[in-house]
Amino acid sequence: MPPHLDLSTTYSHADMILSSRNSPRLSLRRATSYTNDRGPMSSTSSRFSFNHLISSPPPSPGLPALVPRHGRPVPTRSKRTYLRALLWLLGVSVILYYGFTRMRLDRSKKQVGWATNSGDEYEMVGDSELPDFPTPVVVTDKRGRTKWTVSIPVDAAFPLEPHQYAEICTQNTEVANHVADLHAHMHRPHSHYGYYHVDPYFMDVAEAEEHGLLPGPKGKKNMKAQDGSVVGEYADSLIVQDVCETSMTFVLETSDAGLGKTLMMLWSAYGLAQKEGRAFFVDDSRWAYGKFESFFRPPPMPKCRPPPRHEMLPCPHHARHLVVSAATAVHTFGGAFNEEFEDPRKMEVYRQKPMFDFARAGYLALFQLADADRVYVQNRVSELRLRTLLEPPEPENGLIIGVHVRHGDRHPYEFQYRDSYVPLERYGEKARDVLHQTFNGTGLDGGENMAAEMRSLFIVASDDPDVYESDEFSHASRAQEQIRLASKTAVGESQPTGGSAIRKFVDETVGWEGGFFAGMFWSLGKPSSIPINAMETPETKLLATEEAFRLRELVGRAYLMDLAVLGEASDRIVCTVSSMGCKLLAVMMGWENAVVNGRWVNIDGDFEWRGVSW
Structure with missing residues (x-):
C-alpha cells in the first residue's frame, strides 16, 4: 500500500513556488474546467479551499452574476456626493484667495510705517523710528489692530508751512484708504464720505500717546516752549x-x-x-x-x-x-x-x-475794532446819521446809501466786464434808483418825499483813490477820513513847492492808482532798487521790516474802518458780489436786512451771496 501523502502540505509548497516563480506548468487546475475562478493567490489566504478543484456547470446566461466580475463593488455616485465635492472645492478656493490677497497686501505695504512727502505719490515705508517731519503714520496696537494717526514732531515750529498742512490732508486720505484695505483684506474703491464721517481706524494724537504708539512731549528731552x-x-x-x-x-x-x-x-x-x-x-x-x-x-x-x-x-x-x-x-x-x-x-x-x-x-x-479806531467809527457813524435827520412834522428822515467800489486786481463776474471793471455810472444810477424807489409815494400828499431825498447821503468806500474824484461821486462823502489812500497826483499836489534852493528830502511817493494790487502790497517798505523791466513776483516769505509792517497796518486799518462805517451807517448798500468786501457787508447788515428786505444790492450780474471761496 502506497504511503500516505499529505496533499495540503505538498500543495502549499507548490503554491509558494508558483507565487514566487509564476510557473504555469505547476498548475493543479484541470485544463478543461468550466469555471473561470483562478483560485487564491497564496496559501495563506483565509479563503483557500479545494472547491476550485471541483468542476461545476457554468451559470445560466440569462441570470445576472451574483458577484461582480472584477471582484470590487461598482461605485454609485449620488447628487449629494457631487454637491459635497463642489462645496469642498469652493471652500478651498476661498481660503486660497484670501490667503494670497493678504500675502500681497502685506508684501506691498507693511502695517507699520508712514507716508513720505516726496512728490505727489505716497508710499508706506516700514521702520522702527518715527520720521522727523509731519506725516500720517500707520500703527498697530498691542492686540494687533491696525490704525493710523498723524505724527507731528513736538519740537516742530508752529504753525507749519501752508504746503505742509495741505500735504497732510492729502496724505491722510491715502493712508486712511490703505488701512481700510488692510481691514477688508482686499483693495476696493472708496466712496465719498460726508462732512462728519468718523473713520473708525483713526486714532487721535493724545490717544496714541496714551497707548505708547507716539512718544509725546515726555519722550523728548529739552523740549522748548510752545511756538506760535x-x-x-x-x-x-x-x-x-x-x-x-x-x-x-x-x-x-x-x-x-x-x-x-x-x-x-x-x-x-x-x-x-x-x-x-x-x-x-x-x-x-x-x-x-x-x-x-x-x-x-x-x-x-x-x-x-x-x-x-x-x-x-x-x-x-x-x-x-x-x-x-x-x-x-x-x-x-x-x-x-x-x-x-x-x-x-x-x-x-x-x-x-x-x-x-x-x-x-x-x-x-x-469784529471789535481796536480802541482808537472803534471810537472814530462810532463818532463818524453818529455824524453821518445826524446829517440825515429832519425836523418834525416830516414823517421820514433821509437815507444813507453806501457804495463799495472794488478795483485793483479784483475783476467782476459779469462777462462783458470781466477784463475791466463795472462802470461807475452803473453804481451811481443804481444808487439813485434805490433812493427814488424808497421815497416814491411816501410824501404828505402821496407823492415823492423830496425833503427826505434832499437829506439823504451817498457815502463811498473804494480801494481806488480816483473814484472819490470822479464825476459820479465827487458830491458823495467818504466812508472814513481817518486814513486815506491817495494817488501820486494828489500826493504830489500836497507837497510844498517853493523857490528855496535848499529842499528837504521827501520819501518817494507811493500811490494807489487803479486800486489795491497784491504786488504793491508785498512791496511796501522794501527798497525800490528793482529794475524797471523786472517781472518777478514779489517774495511773500521774506521777513517784513518794521516799516513794511507799519505801512501794511495803515492799509489794513483803512480797509476795516471803511467796512465798519458802511456796515453800521448804511440803510442800503450797492456793490459787486465779486468783491469779498461786498459779501462781508451783507453779513454786517444781517440776513433780514440784506437778503429778506433786499437792502443789499448787487450790480455784478445775477450772482448771489456765497461765503468762503477757495
Missing part, C-alpha cells in the same frame, strides 16, 4: 487751566494779500466752532499784516487753554483739535461743507442761510 502766538493766551498766568477737550485754532496766514478772504474764513470758522462745541483760538504769529491786536480787540477766550501744538491737526475733521488756515480751506469749507449745511428745502440764496449764520456769529464776536 495764540491771541489772548497768557502763558505766565498763575492759574493753570486744563487743556480744552476739543478746539479749533485759526491761523492768520495766507498768500493772498487781501483782507477780505481772511475775514470771511475767520468769521465762518468761529461760527462753525461754536456749532460743534469747540473752543476757538486765533494764531497771528505769521500774519502778513502784523498783530491781530493792532486791528481788533482780543477774541473771547474760553475757560481752558490751547492744546499742545503737535496735537493740532488740519484733518480729519473729527480730530479733537483742529487747525484751520487758508491752505486747508478746501477741506474745511469745501464741497462736503456745502453739502452738509446747505438747506435743501430752500431755493437760490436762501439755501446759504446756515453758512451766512456762521459768518454772522463770527462778525458779532470778532
